[in-house]
Each structure stands twice: as C-alpha cells, then as structure tokens.
Amino acid sequence: MLFTELRFLPFFVLAFAVHWLLRRESWRRAWLLVCSYAFYAAWEPRFLLLIIASTLVDWYVGLRLVRPGARKRAWLGLSLVVNLGMLGTFKYADFFLDSTVEFLRLAGFEPHVGTLALILPVGISFYTFQTLSYSIDVYRGTLAPRKSLLDVAFFVAFFPQLVAGPIVRAAEFLPQLDVRRRLAQVDVRAALLLFLAGFVKKACISDNLAPAIDAFYAAPAKYDVLGAWAAAIYYTIQIYCDFSGYSDMAIACGALLGFRLPLNFFFPYFSGDVREFWRRWHISLSSWIRDYLYVPLGGSRGSRLRTHVNLLIAMTLCGLWHGASWNFVLWGALHAVALIVHREWSRRVSEASPLRRVSAALGVPLTFLTWTVSMVLFRARGAEATWQALRSVVLFDAPGGRNFGWSFLGVLAALAVLHALARFGGGRALWRALPERGFALAWGAAFALALAFSSPQTQPFLYFQF
Template sequence: MLFVEPRFLVFFALVLAVHWSLHGNRARKLVLLAASYVFYGAWDWRFLGLILASTLVDYVLAIRIEASSDPRKRRIALATSLAGNLGLLFTFKYFDFFADSLADLLTLLDIPANGTTLDLVLPVGISFYTFQTMSYTIDVYRGDLRARRSLPDFALFVAFFPQLVAGPIVRARDFLPQLDARRRWPVVPVRACLVLFLIGFIKKAGISDNLAPYVDGVFADPAAYADPALFAGVVAYAVQIYCDFSGYSDMAVATAGLLGYRLPTNFRSPYLAGDITDFWRRWHVSLSTWLRDYLYIPLGGNRGSRLFQARNLMLTMVLGGLWHGAAWTFVIWGAMHGAALVAHKAWRERIGVRLPYPIGVACTFWWVCLAWIFFRAADLPTALAMAGRFSGLAGTSGSAGLAPAVLPVLACVVVIHVVLGKVGVEERLARLAPPVFALVYGVLGAVAVGLVPSGYRAFVYFQF
C-alpha cells in the first residue's frame, strides 16, 4: 500500500475518522495498532509474525534489563536483544550475500565451493524496525529510558504505520512519551500537515516516478549514451532518490501529524550542503544520528588518535552502506562517504580554510553523485565504468541522449530545492486565509494528480 495510491488515501481517511471519533486514549492507540498491522500485512501477511516476534522479544528483554541489578544478567539480556535483531537482519538480508562472496573467494583460490543460498524474500521495512527496537533496548540498558510496561504501547512504537516501512527511524525516547497523553485535535497543525503531504506527493509521484524511466535506461545500458547524457542521467538519479525518499518522509511526517504525533525531520535540503559533513547533517538525518549515537560514539568517536578517529568514521560509514543493501557496491558507497568525511575532518583540523559556499556545494554534490553511481548500479563493473566516465576519464561512449524534457525538469527541481530550503514555502502556504488556502491547495492538488504517471512505483527505500 503506497502513500500515493487511492487505496491508501481511503485507508488513511477511515483510520483518521475512527481515531478522532474515539475519546479514550487507550482505544485510540489500539485502533492505530490494529491499523498498523493491517497496513503492514497488506504487503505480505506472512511477515507479520516477524515483526510480532521482534516486538515481543525486545519488550520482555527490556523489562528484564531494567529489573535486574546484576551487570552480567543485564549484559546477557542486551546481547540477546542485539543478537536477535541482527540475526533476523542477517538471515533475511545478508546470508546470501556472504555465502556468495565466500564461494567466489574460494573459487578464486582454486578451492572447490558449492554456494548455498536461502533465496528468502526480504521483509519490507525490516532494516528500519530492527534499528528502532535495538535502540530501545540499548537506551534502557544505558539508563536513558524506562522500559515500557504496556505491551500495546511498545507494539505501536514498533509498528506505527506512517513510518513503519521506510522511516524516519524513530527513537523510543521521542515517541513513547507521546502515547501517555490523549491527542487533541485543536492543536493539530492540519493545514501544515496537508501542505507537507502534498509536497511529498509531488516529489514522489510527480518528479521521482517521472524521472525513473530515463534513469533506468541510463543505468541499464550506460555504454549506449553519450557522456553528457550519462552525466545528466546520474544527476537525474540523485534527484530521483532524493525526491522519492524525502517525499516518503514528508508524507510519513504529515500523516503522523494528522493523527497527533510528531516524527523527526529526515531531510534538510541536503544538496545545498557546503561540505560532506554538512551533507550528512541534512540527508537521512534519523539514520545518520542513529549511526552516530549507537555505532560511531561506542566505537570511540572523536577520542584517541587521528588514525583511531578515521577508523571509527570508516567503520561507521561502511556498515551504514551495508545497511542499505547486501552488495559490494553498497560497501563501496559507504566507504566513499567515509573517506570523504575523514578527508574533510583532516582538512578542517589542519588547514581550516572553508571553500566559498558555491564551490563547496558544487564539489559536495559532485562527490555525492559519483557515490550514487555505486548505490544504483546493478553490479560493480557497470559502476566502475560509469564512475570513470562521470569523472572525465576515458571510457566507451555511445551516441544516445536523454529525452529533451529531462534537463528542464532537473532545472526546475534545482529551483524548487533552493526555494523549499531557503524560503519555507510550506509554512507560508499554511498561513494563508482559509478560502485562499483551499483554492491554492485545490489547484496544486489537481496539478499534482496530473503529473502522476501511469502505474505506481514502489519507494526506493522499500528494498532496504
């Protein structure tokens, strides 16, 4: 069930009506929990067992961690939680990757190998909800959060449908306290939420889905395209994945807001970043802060020698790349960002001179696009060939060009990105007088529907 599909809009309208018609907080939460399981089960009802098992295990273990004063028992309970969540991820997402990689290595060493794979279907959203439950048990272990005694409350935290399948990654410390008080309709910023949903809808269905066929063509057969067309295709993918993922996040925040709940902002105009560190403060913020708090800092963070700090950054980003997908191309994508972060940190500490902002934006965007090639390409040879041509190195060049409409669309997206990042269009629209708001919203909604291509594409991050 995609946010841009009519059936989701019908589903959400029913949930919204029932939710606000109830007066008791417990009844509302139970309705939202049931709706969340219906939403997730619409993808594949068989995977409901996984999310229920993950919920129940971490619910019990967190209570045991808090109740015990024995450090050894607390560590065992935490290790069990981490092993369970990581084991779930490994089985469904990484087993085949590591099995194939080991078989390839043994074959390279002339050792007979018969690769065994599970060929399991990846449950949608598994990377997101496992990270949420892991952060919960870690926070309870650290003493930063009290274990939740209400199983329905904890289950709703794990399965809350607006952000269940593609984030933002929500922290228990931010979400669970919102369940304690009954939501009140008068304080819901309805118009702001409606505008944010429409912006997300336009990003996803109006821009990302329309760019997708051209991007698919370039990455499917890059040798057929001339160098300018290949360059434009890579930039188009940068726009596509941003509009797709930030569009989902906008709609998730908006739907949660209409239900009275706050979700964290996940994107802050990332392509306006003046350096790679700034980029990661703007892109997929809920993941970058999760990696910082639960991986980078526990590894040692900025403590120790420069070499030790560089190791921590590289490990964090490589594992972040692997989180996105079970392929060496994702590992390289993470390593490229890690290397850029290490280089920027060294530059800042030793030289301390900031590039002029426009130059910094251009250099950062170029590097991000170069890395996106490895993120998107079907295999490593294709990625290397495309990266060589994107970097201006020699390579096989075809004669095909992109459709004439692509470049004007990219130019418009650049303008929109700057406007949304600097002006705050959604806040301005939300402050319009009700009749004017209704007129403007109706016109923009009609335009948005007109931009939707035939058929619906799954969100890019559903595969992670």
C-alpha cells in the same frame, strides 16, 4: 501499500476518522496498531510475524533489564542477537554466502553451497534499528521500559514510518503516549502542506524521472558522456525526491494522527561540505549510527587514526545497511574517506587561510558532485554495469551514442529553482495567508494539479528495498 496509491486515501481517512472519534488513548493506540498491521499485511502478511517476534523480544528484554540483579549484558545480547539475526538472515545471508563462495573459488576451492533466496521483508532495516534503540536505551538507563505490550508494539509498527522511516527512537516516541492528544493540537494546514510537498516530490518528480534512469542503468554502454551525466544527476534528484518525499508524507500522516516524527532531510544539496551533508541527509539514520555505533566505538575521543578507523567502520556499516552488495560497502567507505579528507582539511587549513574562502565558495557544488559520483555506485547493479557507468561519468569514456538531449538542462534548471524556492520559504507565506475556506479549496486544486503531473505507474519507494 504506498502513500501515493489511490487505495491509501480511503485507508488513511478511515484510520484518521476512527482514531479521533475514539475517546480513550488505549483504544486509539489499539486501533492504530490494527491499522499498522493491516498496512504492512497489504504487502505481505507472513512477515508480520517477524515484527511481532521482534516486538515481543524487545518488550520482554526491556522488562528484564530493569529487574534488580538482572544480567543486563546477557539480556541486551539476546535482543541484539534476535534483531540483528533476523536482519542478517533475511538481508545479508545470501550476500555473505555468495561472497564466501567467490572467495573460496579464487583460492582454488570448489565449494557447493546453495543460497537461501529469501524475500527481503519490507522495512526490516528500519524497524530493526527502532527496536534496537528501545533495548539499548533501556540498557543504558536513559529510558524506562514500558510495561504495556501495546505501547511497545505500537511504537514498533506505527504505520506512517514502519516501512521506510524516519527511524524513530523509543525515547522520542514513547513519551508522546503518556499525554492525551487532541485534534486541536495538530496544525492540520501545515501537515497537509507537508503531505502535498512530499507527494509532489515522489509522484511528480521521482516517478517521472525513473524510466530515464532505469534505461541508462540497464545498459550504460549505450549512452554517451552527456547521457551518463544526465542519468547520474537525475538519480541524485530521484533518490532525494523519493526518500525525502516519503519522509515528508510519513511525518505529515504521523502529525495528522497526533504524533511527532523526527526530521529526516533538510535540503542536503545545499550543504557546503560532506560533514554538513550527513547532518542533513537521512538524519534519523546518520544520527542513529552516530549515537549507537560511532560514539560507542570511541567517536573522535581517541587518536586521529582511531577516529578515522571509527569513521570508516561506521560509514561502511552505513553503506551495508542500505543493501547487501559490495557496491553499498564501497559507497559507504567512499563517504568515510570523504569525511576523513574533510576532517583533515578542516584541521590543517586555518580559518584565516584564503583557501578557506575558495572552499566556502565551491563547497556546495563540490559536495553535490561528490555525492552525484558516489551515487553511481549506489544505483548501478552488477560489476560490469557499475564499471561502465563509472567509466562514463568519471573518465568521460562512454562508448554509446544515446543521451537525453539538452532538454535535461531545462528540467534541471526548473527543479533547481523549485528546490531553492522551497529552501528559502517561497510560497509558504502565501499558503499561510489564505483564509481557512480558501486553503481547503486551494489545497484540493493543488492536489488535483499534482495528480495530473504524476506518473500512472507508481514506482515503489526506493528505500523500501533497504
């Protein structure tokens, strides 16, 4: 079930209404857990077992971790093995098998190994990281374990963020279960506006750009340089609108049910450098990787070389988290290199240097350009298509003759203006100034307008595949 599908509307209205009508918090939680499982089962009921298994293991591990004399490392190890084992089996087994077979072939062997061909359960990368955050925080002693299985199950499966984030940490979410929530606490207007903004990004922008991008990446050799660049830029817009739109809708739905979900995007395309970019893009993932991988590896506390190696490991694994393919590994490594270059630049060029002023002026376009080019690796499928798309974009060597016409510049300009307006708060004050009745009328009208500009063939969220 997608937030932009029509069937989500009755589902959410029912979940919302029953939830707020129930008096006891535990009943509300149980109701939302049922809704969350139903939400997931609408895609594939069989894979609910994985979520339930992950929940049971982490709940039990959490309880065992705080027992006096517990073998903490062993219990944490169990949680890591089960969670990462499921993720590895379903997401990476075929990739590693294929890569090993290819490697052995290159070495002159002829191995006969089949693949598992497993379906990737939606959202497995997201909820695995969530459950891991619970076990690790309990292990570290920064979070008290929950005795209630219902609490842990609800934290893992809460439907607004279950399948595509934001990745919510146990330490952020579980304390919210300890206070009685009231609808009066919810800023319904702000939540509805956030949902509308997310809907517009996903259904009106991302879905309408998808056919042009899919056509290019299906046959990049048919396009000229202008077409390749237009497709590359379109994709950066599509993925931002798709994922941040989903996050907006998830946060808004969570808020309407009385729960705070963390910020996941903050206008990343206005970032002045690649480090700032990663503080604004998929914040819940980048901060997870920082806190649970980069810092434990030593972070920037060791030598410069050690810091660079840590960055390379963290970003390459970040790339691999996105998908089981060498393209994602390369994409992650490329961003590690960009972060290292930025780090060295910041260290070597003094604050007073005129070069700093130049980089400050060019920072935003350069960061956007780096991201756009790197996203060719992210989007292209197969070595041949990737190579051709990169040749077209980076080397301006495009054999084809197709493009999207100069109209793409108009589309780009319109979207840039919209984005800038959103960044600098245009329109928000106007919405805020409306009286309550006027707001309800205007929101309905705006939603109807957004529906007309959305695509009838809803595209799945891009991050569902991760």
